Every structure is written in structure tokens, then in C-alpha cells.
Amino acid sequence: MAENAKERLIRYLQDAHAAETGIDDVIKGFIDDTDDPNIKAVFQQHRIETQSQAQRLEARLKALGADPSGGKGFLNMVLARMSEIMHGAHDEYDKNTQNLIKAYSIEHLERGMYESLIAYSSVVGDDVTAALGRQIQAEEEATAQKLFPLIQQYAKTALAGTEGLAGNRIAYTA
Numbered sequence: 813m814a815e816n817a818k819e820r821l822i823r824y825l826q827d828a829h830a831a832e833t834g835i836d837d838v839i840k841g842f843i844d845d846t847d848d849p850n851i852k853a854v855f856q857q858h859r860i861e862t863q864s865q866a867q868r869l870e871a872r873l874k875a876l877g878a879d880p881s882g883g884k885g886f887l888n889m890v891l892a893r894m895s896e897i898m899h900g901a902h903d904e905y906d907k908n909t910q911n912l913i914k915a916y917s918i919e920h921l922e923r924g925m926y927e928s929l930i931a932y933s934s935v936v937g938d939d940v941t942a943a944l945g946r947q948i949q950a951e952e953e954a955t956a957q958k959l960f961p962l963i964q965q966y967a968k969t970a971l972a973g974t975e976g977l978a979g980n981r982i983a984y985t986a
């Protein structure tokens with residue numbers, strides 16, 4: 813039997829909740845993966861926000877008479893693939909930069925996921941879920957904007973891990 817409109821909405825909320833829970837684990841991995849106190853602090857803040865998002869989604873599920881599914885949604889499958897390349901970095905410098913790139917891309921995966929939740933909940937007349945989706949989506953966008961300048965900042969630190977003097981420019985001859 814096909815799911816009805818409300819069951820589908822609940823499944824989307826469960827998927828979003830599962831995504832936030834999975835992302836919390838991924839960010840925890842990023843924190844454990846670095847010795848840089850600045851990156852640790854940024855990701856710790858990010859975890860607090862992600863956990864709050866999961867709690868708000870759970871509260872909405874409960875209000876609709878449902879619970880988190882404990883299952884895995886579409887976004888979790890994408891995350892799982894991403895974590896397969898988690899330990900592929902060449903060195904500490906690349907690792908920091910690559911984890912920032914991954915975190916930045918996760919925010920955009922979430923942004924897309926909430927866009928679909930907002931659209932579907934609006935069209936079925938659940939304005940409360942749509943408003944929650946918009947609120948969380950705005951938080952993902954704000955986090956992405958905070959992460960973006962860190963990518964270039966940490967990419968530049970890679971020079972310290974090369975031979976020769978820091979600050980050297982490559983002498984191109986062509």
C-alpha cells in the first residue's frame with residue numbers, strides 16, 4: 813500500500829532527523845581528526861547547533877504522533893560514501909582543509925534537503941513543519957558562510973608543511 817501524504821511527511825522528517833544525527837557523528841570525527849584548537853572550536857559549535865536541529869525535528873515528529881525512525885535516509889547514504897574517503901588526506905594540512913571542504917559541502921546537502929522538506933510540507937498544508945524547515949535551512953546557510961573563509965585560510969597553512977622557506981613563492985619560468 814502506498815504511503816499517504818502525512819506518512820510521507822513523517823518519513824521526510826525522520827530522514828532529516830537521521831541526517832542531523834549522522835552529521836553530528838561526522839563532525840565529531842572532524843574534531844577528533846585535528847589538533848588545531850580553532851578548527852576544534854568551530855566544529856564544537858557546529859555540533860551544538862546540529863544537536864539542537866535534531867531535537868527540534870524530533871519534537872515535530874512527536875507532535876505529529878511519530879518518532880525518529882533510527883533508519884538511514886538518502887543524505888546518510890551520501891555521508892557514508894563521504895566518510896569512506898575520510899582518512900585519505902596526504903598530511904595534517906590537507907586534512908584540515910579537506911574536512912572544512914567536506915563540512916561546507918554537508919551544509920549544502922542539508923540546504924537542498926530542507927528545500928525539499930519546505931516545499932513538500934507547504935504543499936500538504938503543514939505550515940509548522942515548513943517554518944521549522946526554513947529556520948533550520950537558514951542556520952545551515954549561516955554555518956556554510958562561516959566555514960567558507962576558513963577553507964582559504966587553512967589552504968594557505970599548507971605552505972608551512974613544504975620544504976624550503978615559508979612564504980616562498982614558486983618560481984615559474986614559462
Ligand SMILES: [Fe+2]
Pocket residue numbers: 832835861862865922952
Ligand atoms: Fe544541520
